[in-house]
Amino acid sequence: MHKRLAILAVAALLAAPAGARGFSPGEETVFRITYLSLPTGEGRIVVGKPEGDIWPVVFQAKTQGVAGLVDIREHLVSYWDTRTKLTRGSDLKAYEVGDFHQDSARFDRATGKATVTVQRKGKKKEQTIEVPRDVQDLTSAFMWLRLQPLEVGRRYDVPVASGTHQFTLIAEVVGRERVETPAGAFPTIKVKIQTALEGKFSTKRDSWMWLSDDARHVLVRAEADFAVGSIVAELRSYTPGGEVAAR
Template sequence: MHNYNVEGTDYDFNGEELKYSLHWWIFHIADAKSWITKENKNGILYYKFQSKVKTAGVVAFFKGVEDEGYSLWDTRFLSPRKTFLSQREKRYIRDKLFSYDLENMTLTVVSKKPGEKEKIKTYEIPAIPVEDIMTGIYFFRKYGIFEIGAETVFPVFTGSRFINTKVKVLKKEKVKVPAGTFETFKCALSGEVTPKGVFKMDKDVYMWLTTDERHLPVKIEGEVLIGSVVAELIRYKKGVKK
């Protein structure tokens, strides 16, 4: 059963930019950036969510990683129309295009490795709204239930199957990161919604989101194959209010 705040917040993501520094133990291993624009295509309003992660060459396990992607999110359906992911992680090199036919409740995934033929799979979408690994956090920020102990439940495509992901608000906590000190909600969600590769989380992921209507993710922490990775917000530019 799905459970979310159908009214959502008044915060408009348009123009938002977030920059993060990622650390493994004491080592700075990567930098990440996400940015958002609003687009009008044939009278239909979309958000375009974009992100990029590039690693530093400090720790061999994380060396040479450059991932990027985007998603066109249909504001009528509160769901993505198209998501593209490009992963360049040593031997794990892959491009994936997810095309959502929201009217007919189907999803087509085209996966391509260099030197190989495309692989195409089709899935039935179980419910709308539906999210994926690019759009899930934005949906939760806007339509999540931000009360201590509350769970927000909505369908997410993990890259190979649909699950009803649960994001639980654990407690309020003051957090200090390079971008400043923030009053936050500490939340937990399943690592199943993180992408394959070096940053695939094996257990629950913890997120600290501000308690205001923006719900900015100022800190994210999770367990990867060789230990804990923490992403902290270092700079941000706010979106605009409606």
Template sequence: MPKIAGITMIFLIFTLVFFFNPTAAFSFNIPEKFEYELTWTGVKAGTATLEIARTGNDVKIISTAQSAKWVSVFYTVDNRVETILAKQSSLIFLGEPVNYRLRIREGKHRRDKEVIFNSGNKVTYIDHINKEKHSFDVPSLIFDPLSSFYYLRTLKLVVGEPVYITTFDSKKVWNVEVQVLRKEKVTLPTGTVETILIKPLMKSEGIFYKKGDIYIWLTDDEKRIPVKLQTKVAIGSINALLVGGRY
């Protein structure tokens, strides 16, 4: 069976950072929580969540992924990613990221990294496992891999028109192309919904422990709810289907 590291890559794929668009305006709810069932070749392999909430004047976004008990016997997945946004500018829809923390446990693989967004167009990258600390220059408006997805949800997506994006990850600033492929219907436990299928073309090799094509189905409405996600692995694919939450 292939490693199910793809559970985390499904959510970390959201490195979709756009330069400021004055027409962007979020229409999703806060608080908001998505709950997913993860399957590998049709068999339940784990669960995942994606959640946003306000904490005082800040906004916190949390993504988690856990392997099912039968998978954990031989390959445990227990991942948590958090980002905090602070309202530093009226131009930013939710705020600018101030702290990003990623903790990964996938089998024997461990990662614990943090990015602190400083003033003066700089970020501090900390690798807590390898005891590394570095400072990098970045553009004036930049997001981490998790918060950038929520900004994506505010933007207009047109089939056939790719979107070019920017993000800081793995000690670098990356440009990413997101292809807007087509419109499709997706069947959920609650019924069938109209969606827009997108495919981010990742170049940041440090984000994922494994690589593969990623597909994301967003509802074709103002909320842009991620109802389905899919990533290819060595054998078959891992799918995440929205099965619950509050939104």
């Protein structure tokens, strides 16, 4: 009975009209993570308390290491600038398949530079690189995409810096589908994603996202085939924020 009420509550939230496209502080999206077709953990995206024009967007992920094959724990904060719709920087603490590291990035939009700091195995390395003035990190690229109209047939090219690695994220809106999740069934917009990630999280083929077919564009499902294996995230619960961010 409680599960049925939870599903109805999520469905009502996603079906409710929103005055503008976007998201706002207090929004929380929780996902069930499946690795190699086995439920293995949880993901969470939270829009935190504003500090002036900056909204911290927190991404957390944790798996339980199925049969010792994979163990991933990440806590990433991207500092979203509500005026420019760009990230100011990010902080990451991650344990990824035996490798613990702490990374940070700070973007200087005026000079078109980013300062990247990596701490791994007791060593600290800092590097300043040139970047496009509209560059995003992966989290802010996703949040920026949610603010777009996402009309079928549209393509969005987003410059991304992941550490010192840069690439263009390509998002193509390919159609609409009804998707089943642990939170219920929802009408969605299907988006094909092309990235150029490296290392354990390099992708063998296109990734996919299904976003709610409404003004909020909430992530309902995501699929990616990484070098460490296929991972699926499915919506488990959703809590809207306060006043919706203007586009």
